[in-house]
Amino acid sequence: MLSEQLYRPLAQKLVDAERNRQEVVRLTAEHPDLSVEDGYRIQEELVEIKRQQGHRVLAAKMGFTSRAKMKQMNVHEPIYGYIFDYMAVEDGVLDLDQLIHPKVEAEIAFVLGRDIEGPGITGAQVLAATEYVLPALEIIDSRYENFQFTLPDVIADNTSASRVFLGPNLKKPGDLELDLLGVTLSINGQLKDLGAGAAVLGHPAHSVAMLANMLSRKGRKLKKGDLILTGGITGAHQLAEGDVVSAKWDGLGSIDFVVNRPQ
Ligand code: OOG
Numbered sequence: 001m002l003s004e005q006l007y008r009p010l011a012q013k014l015v016d017a018e019r020n021r022q023e024v025v026r027l028t029a030e031h032p033d034l035s036v037e038d039g040y041r042i043q044e045e046l047v048e049i050k051r052q053q054g055h056r057v058l059a060a061k062m063g064f065t066s067r068a069k070m071k072q073m074n075v076h077e078p079i080y081g082y083i084f085d086y087m088a089v090e091d092g093v094l095d096l097d098q099l100i101h102p103k104v105e106a107e108i109a110f111v112l113g114r115d116i117e118g119p120g121i122t123g124a125q126v127l128a129a130t131e132y133v134l135p136a137l138e139i140i141d142s143r144y145e146n147f148q149f150t151l152p153d154v155i156a157d158n159t160s161a162s163r164v165f166l167g168p169n170l171k172k173p174g175d176l177e178l179d180l181l182g183v184t185l186s187i188n189g190q191l192k193d194l195g196a197g198a199a200v201l202g203h204p205a206h207s208v209a210m211l212a213n214m215l216s217r218k219g220r221k222l223k224k225g226d227l228i229l230t231g232g233i234t235g236a237h238q239l240a241e242g243d244v245v246s247a248k249w250d251g252l253g254s255i256d257f258v259v260n261r262p263q
């Protein structure tokens with residue numbers, strides 16, 4: 001474990017890296033003993049700093065819930081973090097000037113119709129408590145050099161959360177087979193990746209259940225109205241100026257955006 005006195009300055013370092021769009025050396029290079037628990041303590045400080053800056057949590061997110069993501073990043077355990085209100089992109093344009101080395105990944109998001117409190121929450125309980133599901137494209141942008149990190153590093157860095165595009169279609173989960181639901185991700189008209197809901201822990205509802213159970217260890221619960229991103233179904237794909245990104249979800253419509261660098 002790290003000395004508690006380091007949590008705040010390390011969180012501030014990551015907040016500054018995001019604001020200055022300046023990548024930093026991963027925390028474990030300097031603090032090899034950094035544990036997963038330390039990572040979450042730093043993340044909590046980071047959330048607190050953002051709140052003090054006037055930002056609001058828009059969504060919770062799970063990460064590393066699919067084999068594609070775990071393999072790509074060489075990290076083998078699901079994690080959670082938070083997406084803030086300023087991260088939502090609404091005009092279909094991703095501006096590169098505030099980002100470091102963004103990647104895009106396709107996900108399924110849930111909105112809860114009632115509270116769920118772990119431990120012991122199951123996917124079936126999540127589905128029963130879900131108001132609707134919607135498609136989401138998450139933009140991740142690690143604050144670490146070369147997008148490289150260990151598990152505690154990426155937890156401290158709020159799971160690389162950076163931007164999010166939310167789809168327009170809200171569906172009742174009972175109207176879809178979320179595990180069999182197919183997803184494609186294309187860039188500049190070329191198919192880059194594809195998958196199905198089952199890639200996420202067998203069914204994306206399991207990801208929400210896992211989040212509820214992880215939060216219960218901290219004495220916290222998921223609440224009615226909470227929005228939760230369940231984790232990349234596809235691998236994450238690097239973005240460059242001028243890219244046109246288009247993702248489609250069976251029964252949930254599509255999300256399109258362009259990547260722009262303002263002059
Ligand atoms: C961490 C974020 C992982 C997901 O959906 O798996 C994540 C990263 O890959 O940098 O958001």
Ligand code: MG
Binds near residue numbers: 063231
């Ligand atoms: Mg993600």
